Amino acid sequence: MADIARATALEHGMFPEGAAVVALVSGGADSVALLRLLVSGAFGDLQGRIRVLHVDHMLRGADSLADAAFVEALAAELSVPCRVVRYDVADFAEQEGLNLEDAGRRVRYRFAEQEADALTDELGAPRSRARIAVAHTLDDHVETFLMRLLTGAGASGLRGIRPVRGRVVRPLLGVRRSEVREWLAAQGAEWREDATNADTARTRAWVRAELLPVIESRFPSFAQTTERTLRILADEDDLLAEMAEAFARDFATVAPERVEFDKARMATLSRAMARRTVRAALTVAFPDAGRLEAEHVEALIEGLSCESFARDLPFGLRAETEYATLAVSRRGHAPAPIEPCLLEVPGRADLGAAGVLVARHAEPGEMPATRDAAVVDADRIEVPLVVDAPRPGDRIRPLGMAGTKKLHDVFVDAKVPRRLRPVTPVVRCGDEVVWVAGLVTSDRFKVTAATQRAVVLEWERP
Incomplete structure (x- = not known):
């Protein structure tokens, strides 16, 4: 068993040099075996860089407390620091609308990530060196495949459990559950049994206790052949x-x-x-x-x-x-509309999520460098200008047009999404629209041959 686990760890580069490892230990046979392998040096010298984390889900009363006490005693026996966290998983599941299994998994990994960060910080190591060791076995791998096959999944789901996912590593993924127990028994090591694992009302327990034995009675090598198939997938x-x-x-x-x-x-x-x-x-x-x-x-x-x-x-x-x-x-993540503000010339208006609008003096012959700039006749505007969001009923007389056009139609023609319209700056002189930033300039304020002074308006998008 130790050889298979070591080969799995090497194949997937689970424990790089200088790795710091948080071992999730429930007290069951698989996690006890994983911890003993980590301490034994099976995956390299990790002395002083291992921590045990046990999360009490507060679901089984006295049995949960006994599990925690067992893990604490085991960690003390192996001289490994241990942290026990008690968390009401049932309450969390109800609040988040999750089943207990999914809620428990989220809680465990949340605390494991926190512990991994704390361990690497304590050791002065980069957080990228942290590993969270989990004791899933080949049986778990096959059970997961069967569960997803029964409930429906695509190729990504049917591949089963990943040996490595982020900082999470699973060195026992090639080992049968029976081999783990045989290995522990040969060492005289004890472990805890979770009675809920035998509750066949739970899908995983049913697959484990009833479906998989039937399949293996006809196909004894089902787990091994399935593992090869899952590798290809x-x-x-x-x-x-x-x-x-x-x-x-x-x-x-x-x-x-x-x-x-x-x-x-x-x-x-x-x-x-x-x-x-x-x-x-x-x-x-x-x-x-x-x-x-x-x-x-x-x-x-x-x-x-x-x-x-x-x-x-x-x-x-x-x-x-x-x-x-x-x-x-x-949902509800739309940016807030531009709040009305004044723009001096020269001047600058901070529009928050809509960016910045700048006004500066210019020569009459200067041309806009981009669509986010406009040049207007300085003698046709009154300073300060007003900058705000589009208003219902707004109209503008676009350059070269005799009549006016609704700003709504300007946005539609330019294919500006509705969510962006409230954060598109509109520059006004009194009640008249001078410029819709990035889109259209009013013909009334255009630069002509008679223009003596000009103002450039520039929109710095967020």
Whole structure:
């Protein structure tokens, strides 16, 4: 068993030189074996760089307290520092709308990440050297595959448990649960049994106690052959994931709390690759989005080909089309409209989330350098100018036009998304619109051959 675990750790580079390891120890056979292997030097010399973390979910009363006491005693026997955290997982699950298994997993990893940071800080090591060792075995790997096969999953889900994910490492993933118990028994080592693991009302327990034994009675090598199949799936999944990440970089604009997909470019992808690209981009901006269900991703794929699409998604997300893009953002994450402010000449107005507007004197013959600049006749404006957001009923007389045009129509013609209109600066002289930043200048304030003095208005976008 130790040889298999060591080979798994070496194959996946689980414990680099100078690694600091937080071992998640429940008190069960698998985690006890993992801790004993870590202390024994099976994965290299980790002396002084191992910590034990036990999370009491407060679900089993006296048994939970006994588990914690057992882990503390084991850590003391092995001379490894130990931290026990008690956390009401049932209450957390109710508040977050999660099942107990998912809630417990989130809580454990949250505390494990905190402990890993604290350990590396204490040792003066970079946090990138931290590892969180978890005792999943080959049986867990196969059970997870069967559970996802029964409940439905794509290739990424069917690959089972990853040997390495971020700082989390699983050196026992190639070892059978029975081999772990045999190894512990040969050493006279004790462990705790969790009675809930035998509750077949839980899907994993049912797969473990009833389904897997039936399969193995007909196919004794099922676990080993499944492991080989899962390796192939994992290799192919990794290749497709790399491709999807590249497409996500090229076909989507990812910013904090927002992703915009280029609809035309996304249309060039096969449906299968579009699914992966959507997930890859969303996961960068919204880590929770990795757990979006297939139906939500399919809805987004359909939305890419719609002119008008809007849908609320889990985790507080909303998707909607904005002309050439499909945008996904946090609900209620729209920037606040520009607050009215004065702009002197020369002067500068800080517009917060809308950027900065600058006014300066210029020669009459100066031409705007970009669409985010405009030149107006200084003698036709009254200083200070007013800068604010578009108002209902606003109109402007665009350069070269005899009549006026609604600002609403200006935005529509320029395909400015609705969410960006309140943060597009409008420069006013009294009640008249002088310039809609980046879009159109009023003909009334234009520079002519008779202009003696000019003012340049420049918008520095956020």
